Amino acid sequence: MLALVIFLLALVLLGLGFEMFLVLGLPGLAIKSGYFGALPDIVVGQKIVAGINQSTLLAIPFFIFAAELMASGRIARDLTSLVKAFLGHRAGGIGYTTIAGCAAFGAVSGSAPATVAALGRIMYPELIKAGYRERFALGLIVSSAETALLIPPSITLIIYGWLTGTSIAGLFAGGLVIGIFLALAFGLYVFVDSIFSDRKGTPAMPWGERLAVIRAAGWALGLPVIILGGIYGGIFTPTEAAAVSVVYAVLVEAVVYRELGLRDLFRVAGQAAITNSVIFILLGMGSLVSYFITLGQFPALVIDFMQTIGANWLVFLLIVNVLFLLAGMFIDPNSALLLLVPALYPVAMTFGIDPIHFGLIVCLNICIGMITPPFGLDIFVASSTLDKPVMTIIAGVWPFVLINIATLLVVTYVPQLSTFLPKLILG
Numbered sequence: 001m002l003a004l005v006i007f008l009l010a011l012v013l014l015g016l017g018f019e020m021f022l023v024l025g026l027p028g029l030a031i032k033s034g035y036f037g038a039l040p041d042i043v044v045g046q047k048i049v050a051g052i053n054q055s056t057l058l059a060i061p062f063f064i065f066a067a068e069l070m071a072s073g074r075i076a077r078d079l080t081s082l083v084k085a086f087l088g089h090r091a092g093g094i095g096y097t098t099i100a101g102c103a104a105f106g107a108v109s110g111s112a113p114a115t116v117a118a119l120g121r122i123m124y125p126e127l128i129k130a131g132y133r134e135r136f137a138l139g140l141i142v143s144s145a146e147t148a149l150l151i152p153p154s155i156t157l158i159i160y161g162w163l164t165g166t167s168i169a170g171l172f173a174g175g176l177v178i179g180i181f182l183a184l185a186f187g188l189y190v191f192v193d194s195i196f197s198d199r200k201g202t203p204a205m206p207w208g209e210r211l212a213v214i215r216a217a218g219w220a221l222g223l224p225v226i227i228l229g230g231i232y233g234g235i236f237t238p239t240e241a242a243a244v245s246v247v248y249a250v251l252v253e254a255v256v257y258r259e260l261g262l263r264d265l266f267r268v269a270g271q272a273a274i275t276n277s278v279i280f281i282l283l284g285m286g287s288l289v290s291y292f293i294t295l296g297q298f299p300a301l302v303i304d305f306m307q308t309i310g311a312n313w314l315v316f317l318l319i320v321n322v323l324f325l326l327a328g329m330f331i332d333p334n335s336a337l338l339l340l341v342p343a344l345y346p347v348a349m350t351f352g353i354d355p356i357h358f359g360l361i362v363c364l365n366i367c368i369g370m371i372t373p374p375f376g377l378d379i380f381v382a383s384s385t386l387d388k389p390v391m392t393i394i395a396g397v398w399p400f401v402l403i404n405i406a407t408l409l410v411v412t413y414v415p416q417l418s419t420f421l422p423k424l425i426l427g
Contacts, residue, residue: 029288047291048284055239056162060279062242063153065272066249067109070223071118072268073253073260078220079104080122085205085213092194094130098123099144099186103179106148108223108245110155112370115145116381124386136193138388139396142378143404144186146367150179153227153238153245156363159283159334163341166355168238169231170422174356177421178364178411185407189399219252232425279334286338306347313351317412320344321365325405328369333377336369337362357418364411368404371397 009027018026029044070076080101087096101123105115120141127137149156152172161168205213227245230236236244253260260268306316323344327336341362348358370378373394383390411417 044288047288050287052280052284052287054162056158056168057280057283059153059158059168059239059242060155061272061276062239062246063110063155063158064114064275064279065269066223066242066245067111067114067118068268068272068275069246069249069253069260069265070105070109071114072264073249074257075108075220075223075249075252076105076118077122078217079108080119081213082217082221084126085210088205092190094123094126095132095140095190095194096187098127098140099147099183099190102141102144103147103151103183104224106145106151106154106179108153108220108227109148110153110158112145112148112367112378113381115148116142116378117385119145120382120385131197134388135392135396137396138382138386138393139398139400140186140190142371142376142382142393142397143400144183145378146370146404147179147183149363149367149370150175150182150360152176152231153242154363155279156333156337156366157359158238159337160341160359160362163337164345164355164359166359167422167426170356170426171359172228172231172238173422173425174360174418175363178360178418181411181417182364182367182404182407185403186400189403219256223248223252282334282338286335313353314413316347316351317353317361320348320361321408321412324362324365325368325372328365328372328376333366333369337366354415354419356422357415360418361408361412364404364408368401368408371404372401373397 013022013026080097083100083104084094084097087093087100090096098119102115102119105119106112109115109118123141124137127140128134132140148154152175154172154175157171157175158168160166161171223245226248227241230241230244231238250265254265311319320340323340324336327340345355345358349355370376373379376397379390379393379397382388382393
């Protein structure tokens with residue numbers, strides 16, 4: 001009953017147009033007054049502060065700052081040029097370049113909106129020049145950016161690991177596999193489209209020029225090597241790797257490439273601070289909601305309901321997917337994560353679902369929410385960045401939403417796809 005009240009209040013506030021931190025926070029305050037009046041008021045503040053007072057979460061501001069630096073500098077362009085040098089000459093090559101470029105930038109940023117903003121400006125003109133339809137080009141850019149939420153260092157996976165206590169290194173290993181799998185699914189669609197469109201690639205680049213592109217991208221390639229090699233080599237924790245990524249990005253963009261001056265660094269720091277403020281306010285309010293969901297024993301009620309209807313883990317995961325798909329259509333992905341995971345994660349554990357497998361199901365649902373109308377965040381980022389109508393972008397993402405859903409079903413019901421690499425690496 002308590003959880004139902006929280007969700008209904010959140011829906012009402014959402015419908016009235018309240019900001020998301022109020023949609024998350026006000027139901028918690030109302031529940032505290034109505035159901036747990038004996039609790040001291042100071043508990044509310046303590047739960048909000050304690051929820052975000054964890055060292056694991058330090059990775060988020062560092063990775064966001066690094067992403068802003070790379071999007072404003074040269075690293076994004078160098079990564080894209082490298083991919084184009086080896087894929088651009090194939091039929092559908094610019095489409096493949098967009099997918100692989102987004103995955104590469106995601107591997108150093110962990111942020112889908114940052115990937116849309118950085119790669120959209122570079123790849124949209126290239127796609128149109130190569131003969132891609134406007135809707136297809138926009139849908140491809142917005143959808144390919146999703147891989148940033150799966151491929152390490154995914155900020156979404158960091159938040160899930162913080163919420164559930166799951167190994168972030170294990171989530172990163174599983175996310176790498178699922179991110180590549182999703183990118184391949186998009187690549188297959190580009191391949192089929194190129195056949196029917198009889199689209200040709202750009203002229204093949206001579207090997208001498210390719211080697212020059214590789215040398216030019218050397219500093220950009222160093223970042224994913226440092227992040228992933230440092231984490232899985234036992235040199236860094238994910239949080240330490242995030243801090244190192246900022247130092248590396250500053251040195252490369254400001255000292256080596258000299259793309260960013262002191263004024264640019266202050267501007268980028270301000271942009272990153274705004275983004276981080278929004279995320280951490282949501283995390284704090286989400287902690288409060290999670291606390292009251294736990295007090296109300298909502299997971300136990302869900303387990304009892306599942307037992308009553310005789311549901312197994314297959315049915316439970318289907319329900320999870322439906323809930324996240326619906327939530328992703330109306331609220332921002334981080335809020336959906338904070339609302340649903342505390343209630344559903346304990347239930348998943350009672351069904352014996354691997355926490356990494358469950359985390360990647362959740363993360364892929366979050367990816368779909370980022371591009372699903374009417375409120376997919378990346379749709380609006382692309383509209384603002386590329387100055388394109390929202391409805392044009394929405395028309396272009398629908399085929400990719402269907403590809404996502406097909407991929408989600410495979411990931412949901414073939415758990416080994418998510419867990420084999422984490423088990424191989426971590427034991």
